[in-house]
Amino acid sequence: MRRVSFLALVLCSAPVLGQDPITSAAPDRVSVSVYRAPDRGSDEAMDLDWLEGYALVTETRTVEIPAGKATIRFEGVAAGLFPESAIVTGLPAGVREKNLDADLLSPRSLYARMYGRPIILRRIVPATGVVREERAIIRSGPDGAAILQTSQGFEAVNCGGLEDDLLYPEAPKDLSARPTLSVETDSPVAQKATLSLSYLAWGFDWQSNYVIHMNPDGRTADLSAWVTLASSDSTSFADAETAVIAGEVNREDSDQGVKPAGGELVLQCAVSPVAPVPVPPPALAMPAPAPPAMEMADIVVTAQRRNDAVMNAPVTVQQEGLGDLKLYRVPVPVTVAANAQKQVALAQKVGVKMEALYRAEVWEDNVNEVRQILRTRNRKEDGLGLPLPGGPLTVFEAHGDAVLLSGEGGLPDRAVGEDVEILLSEATQVTASAEEIKADERSMTVRLTVRNARPVPVRFEARIASNSANGVKAISGGRLSRKDGRSIWATDIGPMATVSLVYAIVKSD
Template sequence: MMRRILAMAALVATVLPAAAQQVMTSPAPDGVQVTVYRAPDRGADQPIDANWLAGYALITERRTIDLPAGRAVVRFEGVAGGMFAESAILTGLPGGVREKNLDADLLSPRSLYARALGRPVTIRRTHLKSGRVVEEPAIIRSGPDGAAIVQTRDGFFAADCGPTDDDIVYDGVLPGLSARPTLSVELDSPVAQRVTIGLSYLAWGFDWQADYVATLAPDGRSLDLTAWVTLASGDPTSFVAAETGVVAGRVNREDRRPYREAAAAPLQITCGVAPPPPPPPPSPPLPLPVAAPPIADYAQEIVVTANRVSRKVVQEELGDLKFYRVPFATTVAANAQKQVALLEKSAVPVERYVAIDVFGGGASAPMTMLRVQNRTDRGLGVALPAGQVAVFATEGTRRLLLGEGSVEDKAVGEPVEIGVAPATQVTQEVEAVRSDGDWTDHRLTLRNATPDPVRVEARFRIGDDALSRTSARLGRKDGDAIWIVEVPGNATRALSYRVTAR
């Protein structure tokens, strides 16, 4: 298989738009801010998909550049590869902007080969037995998938399908390819001057979530809660020493993600016609926050001393949303993930109960739940962003995983409820007692196989006009009727109710 692709010109070539124009290049920003928004369609119970990061970021850069007098093209190298060029806002440019272009078709073996389709190249053939090297002009006649078909004076042939090891030599980098994502702007400056430019834009291919670790006390009446902000970037650009933050809450935005998977795919050359190669294996799942950090500079971003985390993310108000600012410069690395401390709370009072949803003539499997009150006088009192929760229990010196749940965005004052695991020692049974046309009487029976009493909350997911004649007084929760009962150890409790067809 052909593995080498050579270029005889410089890897990055700048094509002047016109002879009268000068091209000025800003290789990197002097300072950068990165604000990451969650994927709008990803639920709190869904982890970040490392293969498809559907969130986005607002990136603000500060750059200093020397401008010549007259018309010029300024190239901003190192912008995000997933930039929405139409969202770019520039400030500090004299005379305004005449034109903006995003050169995000990055230089790679695949893009170089694809751009050379139908163009002359040089084919270098090395005979495997003798080692003799022969070069001749050729034209690429096939795309970057499958066999590499080239045409020479002697006709058509497939590279690397004979007794030779073949390389394609390009005369230079074709127009439109860039070694780094680049935004170019055309402008007129009345005089030569040094200016400081502000560049802000949206880019896709980012995501973030909160990851919580809850450890129950031995008596089960309180828990210690630790949380991390997990940042993920699928962009080819790294933002070094960035002022970083994340936004919690849902922001309405139309989906306009560019399609760039084809350009990012590697060049696959085969001898003859063959099916496309299998997709690469998926990325490993996000590590639990208690595990060793997967990223080299993670230890620089999180400082842990005597099991207490310092330099945590700082919460700020952003209208109806919450903004969490990282209080130190951090690198949002290309195609990488990292975690930054969010909060740490100790001895938060917790209530343990079993939840059941009742749907007329049936009910869901009992689920063990934890409930904490998000109030200062109850050990919390902070806005909690949506994310996943790993719940542990302590047994002597060991910590055992009880289960994993999730929480939605929770404001101060709201109860936080976490589904931990199925309650296998508590069972439910719903049976029809009698029916007469448009109504049916049911009996819900709860059984507790443990020696300790268990609080059960059975929530009726039916309308008030359909539920009647209950044998016990019901409460209300979020608009639904709810039966709250304590079932003693090794005992049963029952509730009769009528459901009328609507």
């Protein structure tokens, strides 16, 4: 088994495989608006190996349209295009039919599409280096052995110690090296038209990334935010007007189709019984023998590796309103590269008021883990005052002359004026436990004990909840307030200290 080298020739005398379509090789202008994955939480990181967001792509193209029926091929569209979403405006008579071409030019697709058609079989005798060329017709599909019909009968390629190459007179005109959308139109007159092509495509996503540097005073922080845009599509959009959309869009997801692909052709020197092949179309006139090898052009199929290195852009996105959504526009054209990421600054804020504390959720006498929390308000007087799209967050804190990672978490979407609470990791130096002291038919008394093993004072908050028919009453150790349907105990704990709250869960009459 070996991979066969496939060479393509474009001969002036070669027959034309069908009528010439009108091809638009690239857009004159393009804009890309990326929407977040609808089922991903706003504070969750996107999965770079499986991007589930989508993009709205709008292209402007100039096309020479002939009179009568014609096929217009838009090359270089997104491979993840939803064909049913494509809208083409500017055609004199509208669109009769549209299709996303599923095959890309590759050794495998070229061999499959040339079934029953004439090619040139080039053979090299390894012992002598002698090169022989003869006409042949492909009589098998791309899986298994390559069966050709020559003047000597039927034979398999690369069997019998010979080195074989297949030479093609030309590639089918509807087989493109790039993802292509084709539309059928019928124009009453020939004319030059400026067309607008808009469509949705899957395989995109974006998120906000936040970095917080806590200041030595422990009450303020410097915040930097970035928009990270990612594409798993095989098409690049150069100099695109780019924007990202925050918020939930009421959209019914279509099934993600199979992206156009080509593939390698691996042939085996073995023949197994197969179903009878269909009757081939009438053979075309045989092309002339191929010119010498130096004039051949190899068909090379390459794969572009994901660029994990993120490129920082020296620009900041500009916020715009879009109904209940928020649009963040990149003010300069950027390239949305294939299988790559790009970062653009979202905001830089210095001296944001930030309260660091520890919190535990308590259900009657059961305590969950203690979590680190950062709390602020999204207001100008607190150093913020801008819409905050959700995303992963990293917190750094100075420790002597070094800056160390102190926690990671996520920030949900927060509008201007809302309280912002950032849950970080589970605490290891601040712990809490609860025990039942006594109970009767009317009430249960509980002691909540909190221990601070850190050499610095900390702020602690317990959120105590019970059934809606019950009440929570503090007995000793502090006072309770109410917020969001829970009883709140907030206290300061000194270095290496322990504090307790005794409270009762009282059943209502």
